[in-house]
Structure formats: structure tokens, C-alpha cells
Amino acid sequence: MIRFEGVRKSFGGATALAGLDLVVPEGAFAVLLGGSGAGKSTALRMINRLIDPDAGRVLLRGRDVAAEAAPALRRRIGYVIQGIGLFPHWTVARNIGAVPRLLGWDEKRIAARVDELLTLLRLDPAAYRDRMPAQLSGGQAQRIGVARALAADPDILLMDEPFGALDAVTRQALQQEMARLHAATGKTILLVTHDVEEALSLATRLAVMADGRLLQEGAPRDLLDAPADPRVRDLLDGGAIGMRRLSLVTAASLAGPTGEAPAALPHIPAAATGRDALEAMLAARAEAVVLLDAAGAPAGLVALRDLLRA
Numbered sequence: 601m602i603r604f605e606g607v608r609k610s611f612g613g614a615t616a617l618a619g620l621d622l623v624v625p626e627g628a629f630a631v632l633l634g635g636s637g638a639g640k641s642t643a644l645r646m647i648n649r650l651i652d653p654d655a656g657r658v659l660l661r662g663r664d665v666a667a668e669a670a671p672a673l674r675r676r677i678g679y680v681i682q683g684i685g686l687f688p689h690w691t692v693a694r695n696i697g698a699v700p701r702l703l704g705w706d707e708k709r710i711a712a713r714v715d716e717l718l719t720l721l722r723l724d725p726a727a728y729r730d731r732m733p734a735q736l737s738g739g740q741a742q743r744i745g746v747a748r749a750l751a752a753d754p755d756i757l758l759m760d761e762p763f764g765a766l767d768a769v770t771r772q773a774l775q776q777e778m779a780r781l782h783a784a785t786g787k788t789i790l791l792v793t794h795d796v797e798e799a800l801s802l803a804t805r806l807a808v809m810a811d812g813r814l815l816q817e818g819a820p821r822d823l824l825d826a827p828a829d830p831r832v833r834d835l836l837d838g839g840a841i842g843m844r845r846l847s848l849v850t851a852a853s854l855a856g857p858t859g860e861a862p863a864a865l866p867h868i869p870a871a872a873t874g875r876d877a878l879e880a881m882l883a884a885r886a887e888a889v890v891l892l893d894a895a896g897a898p899a900g901l902v903a904l905r906d907l908l909r910a
């Protein structure tokens with residue numbers, strides 16, 4: 601668990617955090633969302649003591665981070681930033697193994713961990729471990745950044761706009777990868793973004809910030825249904841709230857029985873979202889869509905009116 605208690609920070613005359621109170625539960629994929637200058641990065645960087653508060657405390661698993669020397673603390677905390685900052689003259693393997701080596705792991709254990717992480721990030725170890733960072737695409741470099749952050753099995757993973765520099769397709773692929781990694785590892789992840797779609801697709805807990813304060817925190821669906829502040833509604837984009845709600849539910853959760861569905865209806869996978877169902881209907885000018893299970897068999901039918909239940 602990460603807890604901010606009355607945290608304040610000013611830079612010169614500018615207030616970055618104006619009394620932040622926030623709790624990130626253990627195992628959450630928490631997303632800090634807010635406009636530019638809201639204080640998100642400042643908050644994140646206090647957890648690994650890249651910035652220290654002027655007042656208030658940051659607790660990690662009940663312990664004030666100020667009580668621990670910053671280098672030791674940082675070895676327990678994975679940190680992923682935009683553009684990642686891999687060491688350019690080190691191979692991928694050496695980059696990933698940096699923290700385990702600092703911790704004194706033996707070379708065999710480090711090599712095994714490097715291969716394990718490359719595999720986890722869906723990169724073939726034989727093809728990638730000896731490459732230099734310049735020989736990687738932006739998306740691959742970002743994956744190596746995530747592998748490096750996870751190398752010493754940290755307690756938590758901090759991610760600051762990690763996918764900001766990537767094209768939309770790579771960005772979406774890495775978002776899916778992170779959701780999978782979170783489910784597989786159960787790690788507490790805190791990610792900073794100003795991208796609402798990214799926040800909603802990843803967050804199990806969503807914290808919206810403005811002017812150095814927390815506006816609202818909760819399950820994404822609760823913020824969409826009951827924004828506590830007009831700024832939360834504006835940020836989540838009032839006009840698109842219905843669409844955003846649709847993208848949070850699976851099409852399967854809205855489906856009724858297939859019945860005698862006309863063969864001409866469009867098909868989508870049952871795991872698709874309600875939003876995918878709507879898009880398929882609009883594209884085909886159809887009033888319903890048939891869901892297919894993993895084996896390709898009809899698994900239900902979603903009609904336009906079913907979308908109103910989302």
C-alpha cells in the first residue's frame with residue numbers, strides 16, 4: 601500500500617502539491633489522471649524520493665519513505681519513464697540486469713532472470729538479449745524498460761507517461777501487455793497519464809488530480825457514473841461518458857441468447873467490449889451483433905437496446 605498524507609511541495613513560488621491525500625491499495629493498478637501541471641509526476645517521484653515533500657508524508661507499506669536511504673529504496677521500486685533511458689552502450693541483457701547486479705546476484709541467476717523477463721515481455725531471448733538499445737524499435741525499447749524495472753522483483757512499479765512517445769498501435773499493444781502483466785504478477789502499479797482512454801483501459805483504481813490536489817479516487821466506473829466534481833466530469837469528457845462506460849464492459853455481459861439470429865449480422869469475439877459491439881453494428885448498419893466464443897461458435901447476441909444496460 602502507498603499512502604500520501606497531507607503532502608505539499610512548492611518549486612520556487614509555484615505550488616505543485618497542495619496537500620495530497622491518497623491511498624493506493626496493495627495489488628492495485630492505480631492510475632493518476634490529470635491535466636498538465638496537476639502534480640501527478642511530482643507525486644509519483646516522491647515515492648522513490650526523486651523529490652522530497654516540503655510537508656506531509658509518503659508511506660510505503662506503512663513505512664515513511666524518508667526513513668530509508670534513497671538508493672536502497674529505489675532498488676525496491678521499479679520506475680519506468682517515457683523514452684526509458686536505457687544505457688546506450690550496454691546490451692539489452694546488461695540493461696535489464698543492472699539492479700540485480702547491484703544487489704550482488706550471481707551471473708547465472710541474472711542471465712536466467714533476463715531470459716525470463718524477455719519471455720514475459722514477449723521478446724525472444726535469443727534474438728534480443730545481445731542487442732544494443734539503438735537496434736530496438738520504440739515499442740521494444742519500452743518493453744525492455746519495463747523488464748528492467750521488474751528485474752529485481754520490486755514491491756511496486758511506478759510508470760510516468762510510459763507510452764507517451766509511442767504510436768497509437770504500439771501504445772495499445774503495450775497497454776494490453778501491462779494489463780496482462782499486472783494480472784500475472786499481482787504487483788502494485790501506479791501509472792501517471794493525461795490520456796483518459798489509457799487511464800480507463802488500465803486502472804483498477806483511478807485518481808483524478810487538479811491543482812496539486814486529489815479531486816476523486818475510486819473504481820473507474822464509479823467516477824464515470826458519479827463524478828464528484830465538475831472538473832472530474834470535464835476531464836472524463838462529459839459528452840463521451842456513455843461511450844467510455846461501454847468500453848468498460850464486455851459485450852458478453854450485455855448479451856442475450858442468440859436465438860434465430862439472421863446470418864447477415866456482424867460477428868465479434870465474446871471478449872470484445874460493448875463499444876466494439878456498437879462500432880460493429882454501426883459499421884454494418886445492423887441492429888445487433890453476434891458474439892463468437894473462442895472456438896468460433898455463436899455465444900450470444902447483443903442488440904442496440906442491450907447497450908443501454910452498460
Ligand SMILES: Nc1ncnc2c1ncn2[C@@H]1O[C@H](COP(=O)(O)OP(=O)(O)OP(=O)(O)O)[C@@H](O)[C@H]1O
Nearest residue numbers: 611614615616635636637638639640641642643794
Ligand atoms: N523541478 C521543478 N522545478 C520547478 N517547477 C516544477 C518542477 N517540477 C514540477 N514543477 C511544477 O510543478 C507543477 C506540477 O508539475 P508536475 O510535473 O508534477 O505535473 P504533471 O501533472 O505531472 O504534469 P504533466 O502531465 O505536464 O507532466 C507544475 O506547475 C510544474 O511546472
